Amino acid sequence: MKTIKLKFNILITLASILFVSFNSQAQEKKDSFEKTYNLASTGEFTFSCYDTDLKVNTWNKNEVKIYGEIIIKGGDADDQQKLIEVFKNPEVNQSSNILEIKTNIAKSTVMIGPFSKTTLVDGKTITVDKFEIKYTLWIPESIAFNLKSKYNDIETALLKGKLKFDLYDADITMASFGSDAHFTMKYSNASIGTGGDAVMDIYDSDIEALEMNNVEITSKYSGITIESISTLDLNSYDDNIQIGKINSLKSEAKYSEYKIRSAVANCILNIYDSDVEALDFGKLVYSAKYSDIKAGNINQFFVTSIYDSEVKLGEVGEFSCDESKYDNFVFTGIKTSVKMTNTYDSDFSAGKVSESFKFFEGNFKYCSITMPLDPALNFSLEFETTYGEVKFPRDRFSKNITSIKENSKHQFKGSTSENAACKILFTAYDSQFSF
Template identity: 25%
Template sequence: MRKSVYDLKKPLLVMSVFAMFACSLCGFTMAGEFTKTIKREFDISANGTTYLSNKYGKIEVKTWDKNRVKIAVTIVVKEGSEEDAQKVFNAISVNFSNGADYVKAETAIEQIRRSWIWDDGKADYKINYEVYVPATINLQVDQRYGDVYLASVSGKTKLTVKYGNFKTESVGDGSNFELAYGNGSIDHAENAYVGLSYSKLTINEANDLSMNSAYSGLNASKLNSLTTTAKYDNYTLGTIKSLKATGMYSKFSATNAGAVNISGQYNSVAMSEISKSLDLDLNYGSCNVSFSKGLTNATIKANYTDVTMKVLPDLCCYQLDAAANYAGVRYPQAMNVTYEVQKPTSHVVKGHVGKSDAPVIKASVNYGG
């Protein structure tokens, strides 16, 4: 009898599991994609300003030959039904305003309320801007959690991107860039300011650049001048005429540099060619530099820093004034040594190669190599 009772319960158990599985299927709905597009056009002066503010999507700014701003905002929602998608659409709006010399579009998102039982409170949507502006316009763009593309404009650009990437072509004088947690690319800039945080920036060409960066990287092919404050950064430069940097735990390298001025702690400096001047004040770091024709002067003050200096063949005349404590000084055999004192813990050397009134390379090293 016990065996027959056991057999009767087993089908019931299987049936109850099947019923639970069937109920779970009833609550599952395949997500579909729904779109809504908002379009506006506004007249604007040729040198006016367009303001764009968005999040959770992308912004593309293109140029045309009209003194008008055309904005198309496409909202893309993935939901289980059109009714649920409409609730998301109802929560998202774009606020427009304009005047003779400005156009403004700003995304506004309210709390999205839905009633279905399996809702986790998160809607899957994107808000994408496609904007046409005059090529002479000023731009002010603020983007969160999305990417930005800007075509060439001759006006001033102010761009802020957080948790996204950006790419710009040419921007006008006095532009401003702020990037956090993303990658950026600038093809050409005149005088500009850049703020970087946990980001990487690539610049093809810029005139005068000022920066403030942390935990970031800069890769620039051609710069006229760069003034920067860096923390935990990596600066890789091609050709630069003037570099002035204050850094901590940062790396600075250049292929061809004119005037270089770097100070700070725990920095690494590597300059393949310096053709004008060098002023270094380093603590707990490393220095590897080469001097070429055109050098006017070089001064290195280094504590607990390994220093390597090279003179390229085209710099035929120079003077050396080097003093080292708990470090050594090595110089070429061709040097005309005018003064040298070597002790167990110090080494001082003065001399010249070529003319005695040549540019001076002066180094003071304590506890280095």
């Protein structure tokens, strides 16, 4: 008898839970509010939001207006009203020319089976199934705007003032921003129309922009796509970077990939285990380790240090390399000069040497150098080698030649004409040369 009674009580309890749950799910309440605050366009506005949708409009009034909407699903009327009271009364701090609005609703939420208990910012507790909030702002377009966002979808109009955005797991779409913006992003996505000058600190985020001006980015595990940008200073780690048009690039990178679809006037790259593809460069200052670069023509190519890397380029004007080890350089052509100060176990080849070529200079060990000189180019040649071989058009050197061979050493000095404009001078150990 006790067992039957116990089973009956359990069934009654379960039925009550299901009834309460059904009633909770069946109830839905909507509400909204609107508030306006005086704030000049020269002022500063800070807005904080959590797990909401946000739209930011601009206008020519010296006011900030906020409009909020809430939809509550589940919960009894008392709990719903507690939530609405907190929603309609965000924390506001205002002084002469500064306004701050915090819209945080809850301190914490605890899940107990299928149910949740939420502690609101005023300390009261409620039980509702879920709630959704949307905010719309109207702000002066030139105002200094600080945004603190977490778990939000955000849309902004044209913003001309100073910006400081702190985004966490947020998606933001921006029409445009002005000349002073700072973004901190984590697990977020940004879609930007026209941007001015900015500083960005991003982690595991994606940025897409149509046009930007002068930008500084520190990035990790992210994707960066910019169609057009004036200057970019990028500190990158394990990123994917795609750029359409750019004038100047300065970057340090590790485990990253670059694809640049235009000519770059000025570029400084210091990369590790990274790949670079570009159309052309005006001037490139380069250091690399375990990396590949592939590009078209370069006017000036200066390598400070390179190790175990691949370089494949089109026609290069002026080329210098302070230090190279275990590298492979392949140029379709060289126009003006080559200087390779300290080269170890590396290969260098140029498909064509221009008539305007001025000098070749270097120190080589265990290297292979291939530079087929133009038959019309007059040049002087001076080298000291140990082991190895130097191939050159010997028949063009008719007189005033110094050639000393002793054991494995070879010294040579000569010229194809008295006033040769091109000079070739090098020392080498166990290396192969073909001119």
